[in-house]
Amino acid sequence: MSMNQTTETPAERRYREGMELNNVQARAEERAAEHLREAAGALQMRFAWCWDHGALHHFPTREDPWCTARWSWLEGNSETDALADKEVRHGDAKFLHQLPDAEQLKLITRQDSP
Known part of the structure; x- marks a missing residue:
């Protein structure tokens, strides 16, 4: 050794x-x-408010949105955050016709997209 x-x-x-x-x-x-x-x-999910269904939609971040109705993206990492963002931006409106005309036009033409 x-x-x-x-x-x-x-x-x-x-x-x-x-x-x-x-x-x-x-x-x-x-x-x-x-x-x-x-x-x-x-x-992970992204959230959107659907103006045709009057409901919060959940879309996986890595997939295309499955809803073909009129919806708008919401900010937030949880349902609670997303609903709070919807309340700030759109109040208690549930369906598109409940929004002011100018806001309806923005949503229809997708001018609100982030």
Whole structure:
């Protein structure tokens, strides 16, 4: 045995193997967390008020909107935020005909799109 080589005791070997296992587990946990973040991003929603249905619609951010009726985007990361934005911008109007004419025209021509 050369002078540069050292002999590993059984306790040192178990410690080293334990550390290697911890590193493998940490990398696996990092990969799992990244997959969860990607999945959460795929499930994020945008909200819109539908003036034909008189209801809040939920559209996945990575998909085209499924409703072909007249709706307008709302700001917010939750239903509560989106409904608060709708209240600020459009009051208690539920359907398009309940809005002032100028606002109806903006919505019909999509001039309100962010």
